[in-house]
Amino acid sequence: MSAPKGDPRTDFREAGSHLSLALEPAISMGIWIIGGVLLDQWLNTTPWFILGGLCVGLVSMFVLLARGVRKSETRARKRPPQI
Numbered sequence: 001m002s003a004p005k006g007d008p009r010t011d012f013r014e015a016g017s018h019l020s021l022a023l024e025p026a027i028s029m030g031i032w033i034i035g036g037v038l039l040d041q042w043l044n045t046t047p048w049f050i051l052g053g054l055c056v057g058l059v060s061m062f063v064l065l066a067r068g069v070r071k072s073e074t075r076a077r078k079r080p081p082q083i
Contacts, residue, residue, distance in 0.1 A: 017075070021068040025061035032057030 036053025040046045 017068075017072065021065070021072065024068070025064045028060045028064055029057035032060065 032053040033050065034053075036049040036051070039049035039053075043049070
């Protein structure tokens with residue numbers, strides 16, 4: 001049985017999926033850039049690993065965004081139309 005329209009549980013569930021869609025790419029990008037900074041400091045190769053981390057972070061960010069949008073579209077198609 002689905003929750004009625006305006007039910008806080010449904011609203012929080014939808015907000016959580018949107019928050020996830022916003023945070024996952026940002027966190028992924030940050031991890032790759034911070035990893036690049038740390039490797040550059042350790043190996044004294046500035047800015048090569050930062051740039052590499054930026055490139056890998058951008059790719060992972062777009063992959064995560066595409067996956068999240070696809071999941072959101074699938075969920076929207078399965079949901080019954082609201083009147």
